[in-house]
Amino acid sequence: MGPVSTPEPSLSWFVGGAALLLLTTACAPAETAADEPPSDTGSQREVQFTVGEDEVHGTFSLPEEGADGVPGALVISGSGPTDRDGNSEMRPDADTNLNFAHALADAGVATLRYDKLGSGETGTGDRDPDDPVEPEIFDEQAAAAYEHLLEQPEVDAERTLVLGHSEGALYALRMHELVPGSSPAVVLAAPPGERYLDVVDRQLTEQVRTMEAMGGLDEVDAQTVLSDARAARAAVRADRPMPEEMDPALGGLYGVGNRDTLAFLDELVPAELAAGLPEATESLVLWGEQDAQISREEIDELMTGFEDAPGRAGGAERVNLPGTDHVFREQAGDDTMPAVDEDRPFSPDVAPALESFVERAW
Secondary structure (H helix, E strand, O other), X not given: OOOOOOOOOOOOOOOOOHHHOOXXXXXXXXXXXXXXXXXXXXXXXXXEEEEOOEEEEEEEEEOOOOOOOEEEEEEEOOOOOOOOOOOOOOOOOOOHHHHHHHHHHHOOOEEEEEOOOOEOOOEOOOOOOOOOOOOHHHHHHHHHHHHHHHHOOOEEEEEEEEEEEOOXXXXXXXXXXXXXXXXXXXXXXXXXXXXXXHHHHHHHHHHHHHHHHOOOOOHHHHHHHXXXXXXXXXXXXXXXXXXXXXXXXXXXXXXXXXXXXXXXXXXXXXXXXXXXXXXXXXXXXXXXXXXXOOOHHHHHHHHHHHHHOOOOOOEEEEEEEOOEOOOOEEOOOOOOOOEOHHHOOEOOOHHHHHHHHHHXXX
């Protein structure tokens, strides 16, 4: 198998990014420039909060200068070392979180977004970048960020929501547990709908088969990497040692630095988390119909959790966005590969969906 680009071993790229693990040149130039993203007519300030020995950096934005007593939203990034704007080394111009923050500002909502460990100004602190990171640190960061949002004087603490993109949805669904006594509304943007390693397996399988069809892998190599990946998945779930021989392309994903995080996240069943939300929690699920990372079937599975929740007065609204990809930029249905992010508009259907949700959430 030829050389492959893999993420840093201790802060790897999982759901929503595993599909990029083997095929990192899937971007083609677009023919037209992107429209302007949602507007940002308010004000913003830099914020910092401490989690253990880490100083976490972020941005707090107000929908308009001098706004007071407004709803507040925490925006949580997807997988891997992703910064406050939703960007990473793999997708440096996605701006997913930034665009969500602008759309929420248009709906009159203040936002807080932060640089996850390993990204932006937060960086890795005093850690050796090659050392494993305890998965609980990401729970602690999300909880501290939500508490910091509540502390902002302009925010109405009785009207808050948590928007989680991709893997970030797993934290949004558990915020009521991470911050006991809290019960924010929930927006799940391109959320995983099945167990973590099952989503990763599907993403890898699709990418390997695509590479095989394009002539980048022969049949034997394709079968080897898929077989090794499933053996590694079984080892993580059974808490057994990894196979002694494993395709090098999987080292970034199933390396020792990621094992604990993979095991931790794989224990979370999204539909069960949805069913376990506090009664009357208002929830919105956004999914792009051209999302190559999260499938329609996975969203269908997630929604069963909301259906099974007993006695909930609120419920979940699902909005499928046509022509929209995993980072909520426009993607033509007949394109086999995405154009570069900065050349594609943010989906115009996101803002109306968020505005409608905000109007009924409290």
